Amino acid sequence: MTNRTSLSNIDVITLDEKGTIHKNVTLVVENGIITEIGNSENDQFGSTAVDCTNKVAMPGLVNSHCHSPMNMVRGWAEDLPFVEWLEAIWVAESGITPDDVYWAAALAAAEMIRSGTVAYNDKYFYMHRVADAVQESGLKAALTWTVFGMGEDTEVGSGLDETIDWIKELDETSKGQIKTYIGPHSPYLCPDDFLRKTVELAHELGKGIHLHVAETKAQVDQSIARYNLSPVQHLDKLGVFDLPDVTIAAHTLHVDDKDIEILVNKNVIVPHCPITYMKLAMPFPSIQKCVDAGVQISLGTDGPGSNADMDMFAVIRQTALIHKYQTVDPAMVSGDTALRMATQAGAKAVGMSDHGMLKVGAPADLILLDMNAPHLRPVHNIVANIVHCVKGSDVCDVMVNGNWLMWNRELKTLDEEQILYEAEKRAHKIVDRGKKQLRQYARD
Template identity: 45%
Template sequence: MTKTLIQHADVVTLDAAGTILRDAEVAIDGERIVAVGRAPAGFQPDEALDATNHVLMPGFVNAHTHAPMTFERGWAEDLPLDRWFNERVWVVESQLTDEDVYWGALLAVAEMIRGGTVAFADHYFYMDRVADAVETSGLRALLAWCVFGEENNIGTDLQGTVDFVQRWQGAADGRIRTVLGPHSPYMCEPRFLARTAAVAARIGVGIHIHLAESQEQVDNSLKLHDRSPVEVLETNGVFDVPTIAAHCISINEIDQEILARHEVTVVQCPNCHMKLGMGVTPVPALQAKGVNVALGTDGTASSNDLNMLKEARLAALIQKLHHRDPEVMPGDLPLRMATQNGARALGWPDSGTITPGALADLILLDCDQPHWRPRHDLVANLLHSAQAGDVSHTMVAGRWLMKDRRLLTLDVERILWEAEKRALALVGGELSVVRMYAA
């Protein structure tokens, strides 16, 4: 097992006390951190890394995304949600092949590693190919194959997704975990949700689903089922298993109490919510009730990038603006949402802090740059000044996936070429455009 010693780092530990260490060492043995502050006596590293002028912190966890949607980046701009989906996104998704998914996912994981993401929860189609991309990249991921109901699915059905879950559970040395992925209470019939929940309970996995994205969805649900979308999920047993619920924008007091009563993580996607004009997840109210709230980017067709540092910043800004109160979402809270809260939701509760015994899922940011000075408050520097491009090193399970901005597990040149070629072909574009860019 490889032993790594990182020296002279400023460490934002995100431990319970919010400890920050200057000029510290972090010792890593195998996949875990064994010491923080000073290396243990007699620790003989295989590699020592000088992290002078770098901040070390836990890597980000993107708790809701659709990684292969990178091929739709910039393809559906300035449209209301229904037109965004029906006129642009679905036109492309309905003709996807598993090979498109593979290259779209590789493009996504390359971007994620470069932005300091160490794990993500994905919800898409042809998920075996996303799993292949995760395995190659060295990242962690919680994967769900999205289904809509008994029919009209893409590439599989509920039983097929159960086979997928069992095929990949614990794969890639435990870096891949799997759950079921019914799309949402507005696309799935209650009977199908109940069946999915029963299957999830039987095979011992959780569920990743979209929930309460708009008031219109709530109104329709009340009309059709006499219940809110949150109540529909509760009555059909979805919350009897650990659930990741993306969005949760239009939820009332009763819904919030239901979420708090069960093992539900709410994932806010601030960039997507702002860009599509969706509204604001009531994060402070949910947190006051004890709900675990994590952050996600959603797919790049809506948020255009997979930048978790930006999501953390927007998570702070959107609540401060919404409540017209600079004191909400204070300190390192948005960073915790973007790291350890997501890790907990994905099933790695021992990731997301820089503490002895924690999984070595960490990043370094280069702060030898103008926008990092002065360093009165490293948390404020990280949250409000740092850029994703400042991430210089990314480590998952004690293994470097990026060093000095160089990706170590992926052939980036090939990925850029294949991903753009396939994206253009999907929308009927020309390869010659790619050549022009490359010239």
């Protein structure tokens, strides 16, 4: 039986090659695929169509780099410099259990659906429990279990070999809903031999790698002092950018011309997370050079311990604002560019390269915005209103693969009340356990 949804009297931001915007049309979805975008008056499904007057459809957003279970430490370490913040977060995170990670991931999934994210690229620990939350939520995801290659594996729940077993198992069972990456943390926390081993395994399994690169100027200086190479050049030498699948090089903020050439010529996506950089007061240069050179830049929230939420509409707006401000050029990061970074570019990071455009034949991963609100009127330029005025809470409906994950602001796949209860209770216990463990380490 055909599973059909027909949305009439709707405006559609297609984000196609021409940036087409349809006004007052009918959008039809059949078996998870968009099969028609046409004139509402000719709508052959008129009697069953859902009236979407005052609603706008656009491709669902993709959060291309985050650590979603860090929502458990949201608001825990405020107003601290980067290094002190990291230390404080580590104290709390050392008390986290696999079950906590599950509820944290469920909380994040609820937040993401509510704010219009349909797919995300998550990098954390105990990822088998994140996978459970993804499968229950109906979201699409790419998951990476972070490994360091030094210290105690027990700190992150798994060593490299175990994460490879997890990847093999999940690839067999997730039916394409979840993609996996190999996850060394970064060149500054992983020894070279370990990074080489991850590259070898990536070739063996046909995988990509998701890691952190050149977040601060100090990391670049350290790399040059140690290897006489920048982090990008160092990773290139180790083969991290020559994999069977894409390399996700999160942040990669401090780069020179040679680095940019490498990023353009290899299959690399660079997730950009400006709210985290601003909140942690991490200076970062404009992305103008990278954008002009053709580096594939997507957008992400990073962990909600630093951002501190997962609202991709906030990231879209802040990306446009900060780069206009930094370059003193109001033309920098146009509305259309910001929306494509948050949809099409991010989609490549989660293995959904056919995602990010609303057109016939595309998967029905879309969101509807309720434009009947004072901050969204009048509409001279709908893209401008979406980039600079829409908030995550303006998202009223979310569809993934033709299924509603939220309809009329009601979550259809998750038990939000239970998630909020569990998350609140567990977050306080996690922090208490972390503090206790730290005191124990200090005594030992």
